Amino acid sequence: MKLEKILDRLNSFEKNSFLKIIDGILSENPANYSKVDKIISEYSGDLKNIDSQNISNVFSLLENEFASFIKTEFVNVTSQLDILIDIIIRDGNCIMKQDWLSRLYEQEIKQIKKKIKQLENDLKEHDSSESRIRDYLIYKACVHTAYYNDEDNNQEPKITADEQSILITLSQQLELSQEEIKLINYMVVPIDKMEVQSVIDQLKNTGIVFYSKKNNMVYVADEMVRVLRKIRGKEVADKFFRRVLKQIREPQINLVCKKHNIDWKQPLDIKIKNIINEGISFSTILSNDIYKDDTKLTEKKKFISELCDKGLSIEPSLKGATVEEKIQNLIDYFDHIEKDTKVGISHEGYEKMLNEINELIPKVNAILKQEFELQEEKVLSSEYLLDYNIKPRDVLEVIPEKELSKFASKQGAKTRGNLISNVLEVFKDSENMYLENYSAFGYRDIKTLKENGIRIKESEIGLKFESLTMKIFQNLGFKVDDSIRKTLNTKKDKIDLVIDLGKNQLIIVECKTNKDSGYNKFSAVKRQLKAYSDLAKSKGYTVIKSLLIGPEFSDDFIKDVGLEYELNLSLITADSLIQIMHGFKKSKLKVFPHNLLMRDVLIQEDRVIKAMGK
Structure with a gap:
């Protein structure tokens, strides 16, 4: 945590x-x-x-x-x-x-x-x-x-x-x-x-x-x-140490055991566990302990390169001219993964994976409890496991290979390539992955999206941000009415989203993506929203609120909005909106009370979430 x-x-x-x-x-x-x-x-x-x-x-x-x-x-x-x-x-x-x-x-x-x-x-x-x-x-x-x-x-x-x-x-x-x-x-x-x-x-x-x-x-x-x-001299987390040791041949594991007074005649999984528990240096094992005395330096470098490229499927390939550099880059790679808050698949996908594992392989609950020394009786919950920084790949890696193959087959995972990667691919829920990267869409952050497994053209980001915003408001229980939007839109003025509150009352939503740190083009937005409001009035609707969703807003922009009285405009950052959605899911409310969006110039998610909890 x-x-x-x-x-x-x-x-x-x-x-x-x-x-x-x-x-x-x-x-x-x-x-x-x-x-x-x-x-x-x-x-x-x-x-x-x-x-x-x-x-x-x-x-x-x-x-x-x-x-x-x-x-x-x-x-x-x-x-x-x-x-x-x-x-x-x-x-x-x-x-x-x-x-x-x-x-x-x-x-x-x-x-x-x-x-x-x-x-x-x-x-x-x-x-x-x-x-x-x-x-x-x-x-x-x-x-x-x-x-x-x-x-x-x-x-x-x-x-x-x-x-x-x-x-x-x-x-x-x-x-x-x-x-x-x-x-x-x-x-x-x-x-x-x-x-x-x-x-x-x-x-x-x-x-x-x-x-x-x-x-x-x-x-x-x-x-x-x-x-x-x-x-304590532990360069990587135990789960990463285990991941590496599982890719090393048993005769090499035996060399490590003999050097450090560990019984090398035990089953392989016990030997791996004992090596980890002994606190043996990760870098010493890869640089010395797994090789025979006459192993040449070039052979060691080749082994580590193949371990990273083929065994661990690390892309792009880790660099390093010397054995020490290669090992340090591998340690840095694991350090980056551990610090990363990304799960690899959506949270919903993780939960679904755990539920289906539990149905097919009930003993996995006991395996996880024992492997990670967890104290609760039932641990197959994504929220619980993520508090312990245990991610989907970490779960799959402790399942015995025979059971994992059976599970992969049941899920229709590909049989060629890395089995664990193929299983994770099955549970990649694209819609929820997009929502979890909503802020990155707002910032048009192609690099982060690509790192998170989302492939999209930059020209498509704006429309995807709009569709995700629509999905969020629908998840909040609002009626996002596309038919009303189409009747209001003209060739010149095109509203992004229209929320129908009934009795001819509307909320107009404008979505803006921006690479810059703070959105500051208020005059352009003001003209847009004024035109949209006039269109709605001409068709007999009352616009009770205008909302502008963006990655973030400059202080001057927020100040200008505060001085604007005609549009009844409020601002919500992408990060705040997604947090409000998560807060709503945890609340007992069935429909989000739209009055919570009527108060502030810049809507603060903590105040909204606190109000929903009352």
């Missing part, structure tokens, strides 16, 4: 810890201080007065400094911050009830203790001259010295920041995974299980999570998860 959306759900007290940390970072004069100060100064210089969207903007400007603040907390080895962060950065753990976090924490402690015993046995039973065992023993000895050397000076044992930086460098040189580091650390400094409220308080006071006491819910923002993953 996005930071902005979480903040909207919380009261001021529940945001306090996070805002205090942001305040503390600002007092240190961070790199983007001037940009942040510009935002805060518009709200009396107080963070507490800023709206959720701008707090989210402030956090994005301070991400690096926030990451540095969290890293300093790792100096305290007994804080268990590594354990807790490893839990909350897994896919599906960004929203949790208190008891669910408690259960995950207990399970994690048990697993770590079990693994520590296994590792201790390995260190005793295996020859210390074996390279991997030798690496473990070296790192363990260094952790022991760093932690207990304070006792020689009659001080409390701890690891200083300098010692921590040396241990990090050592672990990198030994190519230890995050899980291996964690197990050895807790072999030296035993784990003491904390109470769940202490866990939540620690995470909340560090600014990592938000906690709503009212509903016992823990929230971790998507933006925060990305920062925490980087701190």
Whole structure:
């Protein structure tokens, strides 16, 4: 769930810890201080007065400094911050009830203790001259010295920041995974299980999570998860790591397992899961771990190129002259996908896909619950899954291949090419996809439309914007009457839309698309709407309202409309109109009350949606 959306759900007290940390970072004069100060100064210089969207903007400007603040907390080895962060950065753990976090924490402690015993046995039973065992023993000895050397000076044992930086460098040189580091650390400094409220308080006071006491819910923002993953050395989300590992041959997977002390004789899906859970570096796996010792550099580059082009079907092909560049471009590609709010198909198409999967493969609900550690009993809901940033492709990727092929066949998906892409194509609901990109049509944003899978000529955008506007008003319960429009139109004056309110009362709607940031051609619009109003009057109709729909409007344009009394004109941005439609769908109203469009010069969607909810 996005930071902005979480903040909207919380009261001021529940945001306090996070805002205090942001305040503390600002007092240190961070790199983007001037940009942040510009935002805060518009709200009396107080963070507490800023709206959720701008707090989210402030956090994005301070991400690096926030990451540095969290890293300093790792100096305290007994804080268990590594354990807790490893839990909350897994896919599906960004929203949790208190008891669910408690259960995950207990399970994690048990697993770590079990693994520590296994590792201790390995260190005793295996020859210390074996390279991997030798690496473990070296790192363990260094952790022991760093932690207990304070006792020689009659001080409390701890690891200083300098010692921590040396241990990090050592672990990198030994190519230890995050899980291996964690197990050895807790072999030296035993784990003491904390109470769940202490866990939540620690995470909340560090600014990592938000906690709503009212509903016992823990929230971790998507933006925060990305920062925490980087701190833990996880370059991509687990779901993307799994996507890549599934494209790699099993003998190569076995090489990774052998190098990192993972049982390579287990089933493939278990090995993949263990590799992800071990916290092994994504880039290290692709650059070294999956190859035999004598593999040439050119072979590695060829493998990564084929993985991206054929295995992952990435278009256009990712660039990169070196292995490192190719891998970094792949990481950047996944980062872009994760940040992208686009679903790939319409929300309605996603919901339809989940319903039909549930009918044919009922066990998918249980598969998703287990794979993403979701706590609700029924999770096959597009709205629920999108709150966890789980998109249609992510769902299809966890379905066993046999069942997925069966589902694809039932849906009449193409048999050639990428099976998952073919299934998604079946559920692409073009009308709803167009509506979800309504604002992009208003801005005549061909690039965004193309990125979202919509192919349209620029010359056709204006008419499509009109037809989508008509669809939105119909969804609001209005009667958009094309027959009246045709009787009013002349060769010179052509009205875009006419809404019939009955008793010869009309609302005239004019649609404007524009590439510029603010629409400002008021004089031309005024002449148009005046002509339309006169046409309607000549045919015995009363125009009770004129509406102008556009991407956005300049301040001067809004001011001019405010001074115009003859047309009774109001402005609605495309983004506001689509949000009003979504708000209406969630309300109990059957017909949208048109009086809500009669009040303001620039109609504000939040006021309209709030009024519909009463």
